[in-house]
Amino acid sequence: xxxxxxxxxIIGVGLIGGSLARALKQAEVCGEIVGxxxxxxxxxxxxxxxxxxxxxxxxxEAVRGADMVLLAVPLGAMRAVMTSIAPAIGKNTILTDVxxxxxxxxxxxxxxxxxxxxxxxxxxxxxxxxxSGVEAxxxxxxxxxxxxxxxxxxxxxxxxxxxxxxxxxxGADVVEMSVEHHDRVLAATSHLPHVLAYALxxxxxxxxxxxxxxxxxxxxxxxxxxxxxSDAQMWHDxxxxxxxxxxxxxxxxxxxxxxxxxxxxxxxxxxxLKCFSRAKRARDHFSKIMAE
Amino acid sequence: xxxxxxxxxIIGVGLIGGSLARALKQAEVCGEIVGxxxxxxxxxxxxxxxxxxxxxxxxxEAVRGADMVLLAVPLGAMRAVMTSIAPAIGKNTILTDVxxxxxxxxxxxxxxxxxxxxxxxxxxxxxxxxxSGVEAxxxxxxxxxxxxxxxxxxxxxxxxxxxxxxxxxxGADVVEMSVEHHDRVLAATSHLPHVLAYALxxxxxxxxxxxxxxxxxxxxxxxxxxxxxSDAQMWHDxxxxxxxxxxxxxxxxxxxxxxxxxxxxxxxxxxxLKCFSRAKRARDHFSKIMAE
Numbered sequence: 001x002x003x004x005x006x007x008x009x010i011i012g013v014g015l016i017g018g019s020l021a022r023a024l025k026q027a028e029v030c031g032e033i034v035g036x037x038x039x040x041x042x043x044x045x046x047x048x049x050x051x052x053x054x055x056x057x058x059x060x061e062a063v064r065g066a067d068m069v070l071l072a073v074p075l076g077a078m079r080a081v082m083t084s085i086a087p088a089i090g091k092n093t094i095l096t097d098v099x100x101x102x103x104x105x106x107x108x109x110x111x112x113x114x115x116x117x118x119x120x121x122x123x124x125x126x127x128x129x130x131x132s133g134v135e136a137x138x139x140x141x142x143x144x145x146x147x148x149x150x151x152x153x154x155x156x157x158x159x160x161x162x163x164x165x166x167x168x169x170x171g172a173d174v175v176e177m178s179v180e181h182h183d184r185v186l187a188a189t190s191h192l193p194h195v196l197a198y199a200l201x202x203x204x205x206x207x208x209x210x211x212x213x214x215x216x217x218x219x220x221x222x223x224x225x226x227x228x229x230s231d232a233q234m235w236h237d238x239x240x241x242x243x244x245x246x247x248x249x250x251x252x253x254x255x256x257x258x259x260x261x262x263x264x265x266x267x268x269x270x271x272x273l274k275c276f277s278r279a280k281r282a283r284d285h286f287s288k289i290m291a292e
Numbered sequence: 293x294x295x296x297x298x299x300x301x302i303i304g305v306g307l308i309g310g311s312l313a314r315a316l317k318q319a320e321v322c323g324e325i326v327g328x329x330x331x332x333x334x335x336x337x338x339x340x341x342x343x344x345x346x347x348x349x350x351x352x353e354a355v356r357g358a359d360m361v362l363l364a365v366p367l368g369a370m371r372a373v374m375t376s377i378a379p380a381i382g383k384n385t386i387l388t389d390v391x392x393x394x395x396x397x398x399x400x401x402x403x404x405x406x407x408x409x410x411x412x413x414x415x416x417x418x419x420x421x422x423x424s425g426v427e428a429x430x431x432x433x434x435x436x437x438x439x440x441x442x443x444x445x446x447x448x449x450x451x452x453x454x455x456x457x458x459x460x461x462x463g464a465d466v467v468e469m470s471v472e473h474h475d476r477v478l479a480a481t482s483h484l485p486h487v488l489a490y491a492l493x494x495x496x497x498x499x500x501x502x503x504x505x506x507x508x509x510x511x512x513x514x515x516x517x518x519x520x521x522s523d524a525q526m527w528h529d530x531x532x533x534x535x536x537x538x539x540x541x542x543x544x545x546x547x548x549x550x551x552x553x554x555x556x557x558x559x560x561x562x563x564x565l566k567c568f569s570r571a572k573r574a575r576d577h578f579s580k581i582m583a584e
Contacts, residue, residue: 126510146508188496189509193516195552196488198571203548204480205574214578216438217481218418220519224485227512228575232568240564243556250553254546256495260487261542264535272532276524279490282497283520286506 004165006031009066011059011081013037013046015128016098017072018137021051023170026139036062046134060088068162071097076237079108086112094159096121100186102150102179104241118156121163122179124148124186125172132231143171150179187245192253194235195246197228296321296457301358303328303351303373305338307420308390309364310429313343315462318431328354338426352380360454363389368529371400378404386451388413392478394442394471396533410448413455414471416440416478417464424523435463442471479537484545486527487538489520 008024010017013035024030035043035052036059043055056062063069063085073081078099089095095117099105102122109120127145129136147167151160164174177185204213239246263271300316302309305327316322327335327344328351335347348354355361355377365373370391381387387409391397394414401412419437421428439459443452456466469477496505506513531538555563 126508128510148508185505185508188500188505189513193492193513196492196549197516198568199549199552200485200488200545201571201575202567203545205570205578206548207544208480211578211581213477213480214574215581216418216440216477217578218420220522221481221485222579223515223518224489225575226515228571229579230512230572232565232572236561236565236568239556240559240561243559247553247556250549250556252499253492253495254549254553256498257488257491257542257546260491261539261546264531264539264542267532267535269528269532273524273528275494276490276528278497279492279494279520280522280524282506283493283517286497286503286509287514287521289503289507 003031004029004162004169005068007034007066008032008068008070008166009034009036009063010052010070010072011036011062011085012072013043013052013055013134014072015132015134015136015141016125017070018046018051018134019127019139019141020070020072020098020125020166020170021046022137022139023142024166025050027169029166029169034062034066042134049134051134051137059084063089063093066090066093068094068096068166071095071099074234074237075099075101075104075241076233078105079112082108082112092119094119094121094156094162096123096163098123098125099241100124100190100238101242102182103244106152106179116152116154118154119159120152121155121160122150122152123163123167124150124182125167127172140171142167145172147172147174148182149174149176150182151176152179183242183245184248187242187249191239191242191246192249194227194230195239195250196253197225198232198235201225201228295323296454296461297360298323299326299358300324300360300362300458301326301328301355302344302362302364303354303377304364305329305335305344305347305426306364307424307426307428307433308417309362310338310343310426311419311431311433312362312364312390312417312458312462313338314429314431315434316458317342319461321458321461326354326358334426341426343426343429351376355380355385358382358385360386360388360458363387363391366526366529367391367393367396367533368525370397371404374400374404384411386411386413386448386454388415388455390415390417391533392416392482392530393534394474395536398444398471408444408446410446411451412444413447413452414442414444415455415459416442416474417459419464432463434459437464439464439466440474441466441468442474443468444471475534475537476540479534479541483531483534483538484541486519486522487531487542488545489517490524490527493517493520 008030021033033052035046035055046052105122125147167174300322313325325344327338327347329335338344397414417439459466
């Protein structure tokens with residue numbers, strides 16, 4: 001019987017790539033899943049765990065024969081991987097990715113392929129845990145989660161449909177938006193908060209030579225700074241890849257913070273209370289519709 | 293048998309005051325606990341729940357005969373309450389509070405009493421939940437939590453000892469520091485994070501007319517902005533009461549954020565990675581010693 005995907009090659013078999021592979025195995029929609037990565041021990045483990053069927057260390061070899069290639073590598077590695085696989089992928093091979101910024105992936109593809117590959121479908125699953133590696137992967141990671149696809153102008157319709165179908169088989173809720181819109185929205189709700197959390201913790205740590213400040217930190221601070229425990233290299237890649245939108249958001253936020261600072265300077269309690277109250281109302285309202 | 297406290301009067305019988313009353317009842321260290329507040333239905337409920345023994349709506353009447361008075365009212369109400377009780381409290385009555393900023397409480401006391409009352413022991417339990425009201429109170433709220441006392445120069449030693457003993461009977465870990473030090477540390481770990489969270493959520497909500505931004509927010513954003521769901525009036529009181537230290541911290545943070553913004557402007561990945569990595573290291577290190 002014909003499968004949705006005959007050969008899926010996943011480059012980067014960690015939490016994200018591995019969880020998708022597990023879900024697709026359960027859904028029985030792939031003929032064969034081939035893994036690729038730099039760490040052979042991890043790939044062997046992925047085969048043992050039944051996450052992938054086989055692996056190749058060489059990227060060009062791994063994508064040979066694939067009708068779908070999923071790039072699940074850090075954004076900073078995207079261009080190098082595209083360069084390696086470009087000579088080996090077929091004319092009809094669908095190329096998709098899971099990067100947290102989409103403009104940089106599109107730029108990488110343009111630079112590597114000369115023109116935009118019609119079969120490229122940039123994607124971003126809004127899911128993850130603080131863990132990483134194939135051992136942390138699980139089949140239900142995408143259940144009920146949003147996956148944003150950012151189809152390109154003149155992109156292939158059939159390729160888009162296949163990528164969307166793949167994510168739906170993994171249990172995801174697939175939505176489409178433009179590359180620019182994705183990068184603006186994610187700069188607001190994800191990249192800027194990470195920048196602020198890292199900046200605050202770094203700021204406090206550097207003024208806190210005795211480690212005393214953190215001793216009196218309570219649950220609120222713990223929650224507020226949890227994202228500063230995220231992988232620093234990965235978030236460096238993401239924020240730098242989307243730096244124009246991150247800068248745009250930093251600029252807006254800084255204007256608002258300046259206004260609030262002025263209110264503190266003049267002890268303008270009314271302005272402070274207005275800001276806090278609006279924020280509380282928005283947070284309470286939106287806490288119902290926020291993704292898990 | 294003589295008790296640690298013969299009559300404890302608690303002004304403001306909500307989560308904080310009510311939980312202390314419950315703990316002290318269990319420890320059997322008070323002769324009588326008298327409640328006071330503006331909402332008679334709440335006070336009746338407090339008696340029914342066995343949290344307090346009796347109540348008075350009039351503040352002067354409530355403190356009459358008390359050897360210890362605990363002010364568990366918002367910081368913005370502190371001065372008015374002190375003014376009401378000043379004529380009624382005895383010469384040896386110990387006065388303590390639970391405010392999240394201490395300099396403003398000391399200033400209020402100076403203004404109301406003319407000189408600093410020797411029996412004033414400012415305090416701040418680092419505990420709470422997102423709930424409020426006497427029904428949310430429970431006897432183990434302070435178990436293992438830190439309570440910071442900020443004894444005054446020339447303050448009465450015996451009063452300090454009694455307040456410390458009271459909190460220890462409630463299960464708390466009592467520490468002492470100066471008023472100034474308390475306000476600096478709490479500005480860093482509590483007040484500034486609240487200001488940033490409120491500012492960010494307000495900033496996003498105002499640019500997000502369609503409510504779309506929050507739809508794609510994931511768990512990290514939810515954690516980061518949880519404190520923006522806190523009571524806006526209460527945090528307005530706290531941040532305004534400690535505004536000099538809040539402004540000091542805002543200034544430091546803004547300098548560091550400006551430096552990070554410059555790094556994004558020049559695409560200085562190394563500087564960004566250094567900041568993120570230092571922050572992650574500090575957060576991981578201090579997550580072990582942070583208060584629950």
